[in-house]
Every structure is written in C-alpha cells, then in structure tokens.
Amino acid sequence: MIRILLVDDESLVRAGLRTILESAEDLRVVAEAEDGSLVVDALAAHRPDVVLMDVRMPRVDGLEALRRVQATPDPPPVVMLTTFDLDAYIFEALRLGATGFLLKDTPPRDLISAMRVVARGLSNAQIGKNLYLSEATVKAHVSRVMAKLGVANRVQAALVGRDAGLLDEA
Numbered sequence: 001m002i003r004i005l006l007v008d009d010e011s012l013v014r015a016g017l018r019t020i021l022e023s024a025e026d027l028r029v030v031a032e033a034e035d036g037s038l039v040v041d042a043l044a045a046h047r048p049d050v051v052l053m054d055v056r057m058p059r060v061d062g063l064e065a066l067r068r069v070q071a072t073p074d075p076p077p078v079v080m081l082t083t084f085d086l087d088a089y090i091f092e093a094l095r096l097g098a099t100g101f102l103l104k105d106t107p108p109r110d111l112i113s114a115m116r117v118v119a120r121g122l123s124n125a126q127i128g129k130n131l132y133l134s135e136a137t138v139k140a141h142v143s144r145v146m147a148k149l150g151v152a153n154r155v156q157a158a159l160v161g162r163d164a165g166l167l168d169e170a
Helices: 009-020 036-046 062-070 088-096 107-121 122-129 137-149 154-163
Strands: 002-007 027-034 050-054 078-082 100-103
Touching: 002 009, 002 036, 002 107, 009 027, 009 050, 009 107, 009 154, 027 036, 027 107, 036 050, 036 062, 050 062, 050 107, 062 078, 062 088, 078 088, 078 107, 100 107, 107 154, 122 137, 137 154
Parallel strands: 002 027, 002 050, 050 078, 078 100
Antiparallel strands: none
C-alpha cells in the first residue's frame, strides 16, 4: 500500500485528488494538509510514502514546505502540482529536491502511475542490504546507470525503463 499526503489549499482539489488516487487498490491518502505549514507535522504523524503538494498556496507555499520536508530525517519523495506547465516555481522545486511535478490537468491514470513510480524506488542502503553490497557500491552502480541513461534521478530512470518496455505499468 502506497501512503500519500495531499497538500493543497483548495478543499475541492484535495477531494478530487483523493477520489482519483483511492480508486487504485494500492494507493491510500493517509492525510491532507491545507497549508504548507502543516506538512512537517503531517509527515511525523502519518509517515507517508509520497507527498503530493501544490506549488502555490497563500500562507506557506509549496517551495517553503518542500524545504521543510527536505530538512526532516529520511524525507519521502515529493511531487509538486501546478496549474501552469511553464511555472518558474517548478525549476526551483526540482532544485530543492522535489522528485518531479505534475500539472493539475494530468489524466487520472497518469496521476496514479506517477504515484506508483515515485514510491517504487528503494534507498541505496535498502538495495545494498537486499543484495549484500555496501551502500557505496550501490550508489556507484546507480550513478553509472543514470549517467548512461542521461537522466538526473531514479524516477527519470524508471520512466526510461518503462518507456523501453522493461518495466510493468505498475
């Protein structure tokens, strides 16, 4: 089960996202927050696997909330939501550590798929433990794979694999 924290100042948007996400058997919205100031407390209380967060909120915006998430121990991946595909905030969000971003008009199937892709990855330490390798060795291998694929992060690598037919459509 993939546990999701929704963060958006519009209750109607949160309700719509919850309905879409929970239509998938393996996705559960475990908490919602209407403002970025509530994100860190929600993380501690609900321990989500993924945060789906609006960039633009009136009090504490998504960028500041992302900074706060990234400052927590072992932060979950964060996917930013935006209305505009050329939103300058997105570039800053990616620089701050967001795993990716989605437009608010993303088709429901793609939204569900994105949550699965973002939550599918294991940490270097987890991979090392499973394969009896050191974390440094795993990090080196992952870095080489990403360099050969020409991608900046694991989510992009997973998408390349999916597009090449190497992965199931989770």
